[in-house]
Amino acid sequence: MLTRPTTEQILLDLRDELLTTVDGAVESPPVKIAIQMMENVLRNCAERAAHEIAWMREEGDAMVAFAREVDQTLPGNSAVDSALGAFNSGRSESLHLDDVSATYSLAGHCFSAALEHAVAQNHVALHLKARSILDLRLEHENRIKGEWAFVGRA
Amino acid sequence: MLNPDEMPRRLGAFLTARAGQDATVVSYKPMIGGYSRLMARADIRWKDGRTETVVLRGDPPPGKAMMETDRDVEWALLQSLTQASSIPMAKALHYDGTGSELGTKCIVLEFVEGSSLQALLNTCDPAQGYGRHTFDLVDTMARVHRIDPNDVGSAIPRPTDWSSYIDTLIDRFRQAEAAHVESNPFLRYVAGWLQANKPAPLPLRLVHSDFQPANIMVDPSGDHLMIDWELAHIGDPREDIGYYAVYSASSGPSLIMSDPVAFLARYREQTGFSEEAVNLATLGYFSSLAAITVYAQVLGGAGAMARGLNAGILTTYTLNALTVGHSNFMAGCIPPAA
Numbered sequence: 215m216l217t218r219p220t221t222e223q224i225l226l227d228l229r230d231e232l233l234t235t236v237d238g239a240v241e242s243p244p245v246k247i248a249i250q251m252m253e254n255v256l257r258n259c260a261e262r263a264a265h266e267i268a269w270m271r272e273e274g275d276a277m278v279a280f281a282r283e284v285d286q287t288l289p290g291n292s293a294v295d296s297a298l299g300a301f302n303s304g305r306s307e308s309l310h311l312d313d314v315s316a317t318y319s320l321a322g323h324c325f326s327a328a329l330e331h332a333v334a335q336n337h338v339a340l341h342l343k344a345r346s347i348l349d350l351r352l353e354h355e356n357r358i359k360g361e362w363a364f365v366g367r368a
Numbered sequence: 369m370l371n372p373d374e375m376p377r378r379l380g381a382f383l384t385a386r387a388g389q390d391a392t393v394v395s396y397k398p399m400i401g402g403y404s405r406l407m408a409r410a411d412i413r414w415k416d417g418r419t420e421t422v423v424l425r426g427d428p429p430p431g432k433a434m435m436e437t438d439r440d441v442e443w444a445l446l447q448s449l450t451q452a453s454s455i456p457m458a459k460a461l462h463y464d465g466t467g468s469e470l471g472t473k474c475i476v477l478e479f480v481e482g483s484s485l486q487a488l489l490n491t492c493d494p495a496q497g498y499g500r501h502t503f504d505l506v507d508t509m510a511r512v513h514r515i516d517p518n519d520v521g522s523a524i525p526r527p528t529d530w531s532s533y534i535d536t537l538i539d540r541f542r543q544a545e546a547a548h549v550e551s552n553p554f555l556r557y558v559a560g561w562l563q564a565n566k567p568a569p570l571p572l573r574l575v576h577s578d579f580q581p582a583n584i585m586v587d588p589s590g591d592h593l594m595i596d597w598e599l600a601h602i603g604d605p606r607e608d609i610g611y612y613a614v615y616s617a618s619s620g621p622s623l624i625m626s627d628p629v630a631f632l633a634r635y636r637e638q639t640g641f642s643e644e645a646v647n648l649a650t651l652g653y654f655s656s657l658a659a660i661t662v663y664a665q666v667l668g669g670a671g672a673m674a675r676g677l678n679a680g681i682l683t684t685y686t687l688n689a690l691t692v693g694h695s696n697f698m699a700g701c702i703p704p705a706a
Binding site for chain 2: 243244247248251252254255258277315318319320321322323325326329330333334336338339341342344345348349351352355356358359362363364365366
């Protein structure tokens with residue numbers, strides 16, 4: 215397959231075309247706002263296309279490692295055990311996007327159950343560790359979001 | 369409303385049937401700025417020579433709405449508030465509750481001369497400050513929260529007590545996560561934190577739920593009129609303070625975060641609520657809690673799109689609002705000391 219230009223580059227080029235060619239030819243205020251929104255979504259998609267598989271893998275590994283640590287430190291929680299069981303039986307090593315996304319979601323359920331258990335047990339170190347994983351996810355989401363505000367709200 | 373070319377004829381017939389005299393629509397223009405509903409402005413000439421401008425607020429086509437709310441409920445609430453004269457607002461005039469006349473369920477409202485508070489704020493120089501606008505906004509919020517919940521009658525549900533209401537609201541985080549197409553650890557984390565850190569209660573009041581300057585019209589005399597009541601409910605009034613703090617952090621200027629102490633002091637003065645109930649800690653708490661109403665709607669739209677049941681630029685564009693929500697959840701849920 216052709217990989218260069220990358221999907222990120224193609225989407226950013228589409229965005230430039232939208233702004234330089236299409237936007238200037240449009241006068242309707244509702245359509246101009248829709249163009250601003252499309253510009254933003256194209257930037258979001260470009261950033262996702264460039265990184266999302268790597269980021270889902272990175273976060274997923276951290277989330278499952280956390281759940282296993284909670285399971286070892288505070289054993290016997292049925293929700294954590296059940297989520298880890300579902301992850302182990304449902305995970306996929308495939309790099310196709312749908313498969314990575316499904317595995318990431320299973321990892322998220324493990325993490326949520328483990329986090330709830332750690333917080334309920336007042337385990338401060340695990341609580342803070344979980345927050346650092348949430349911070350990692352948020353950092354990725356913010357890179358996808360970029361500059362953003364509600365356009366056209368006035 | 370779905371076909372603007374047809375609307376002058378349809379709206380003319382609709383108004384004629386209700387007013388007992390012929391109405392001619394001399395102009396009809398879709399309006400920008402509304403995210404959840406279709407909006408339009410129409411100029412009317414009546415047979416007796418009077419002219420009038422109205423605003424139409426209708427449902428988007430099926431599968432194109434970024435959030436789903438019920439026009440029947442909104443109409444009932446608007447009627448109650450209009451009749452009670454509880455708060456200055458655009459009068460609710462007519463309703464096509466079936467969509468058979470205007471092409472979609474549609475509320476017809478009085479047009480308000482002036483501009484939105486957001487538009488006025490956009491013209492201010494941040495270095496010079498925002499003058500009277502800050503306290504005007506606080507006072508309008510307090511005025512909403514002073515409304516007697518009895519004024520809205522049975523238009524919207526009435527929770528039985530504060531504690532069970534807050535529990536229900538917190539549970540919406542878990543419900544939103546459970547109903548979504550993928551896991552979302554932020555939601556389960558914040559639900560647990562909110563449950564463990566409940567603040568002092570307040571009396572349940574009318575909550576606008578999308579309290580932000582784009583939903584405040586400022587008339588030529590400077591008076592405020594609240595619009596866009598589709599998410600209004602009876603709840604904890606601090607939801608509106610928290611929501612406004614969250615909203616304005618991403619779509620500024622923020623009239624609260626520049627001096628939250630003064631903002632909250634003015635609010636307490638206008639409502640009579642205590643400092644035990646309205647303070648910086650409860651601002652943080654409700655910044656997390658209040659976001660769930662709009663957040664859940666946006667997340668629902670994203671889930672519907674993932675399932676192939678929804679589409680449109682508003683749905684994809686507002687995905688970023690979920691990230692804004694996550695940032696605020698993390699900021700509001702204070703971690704334990706190491």
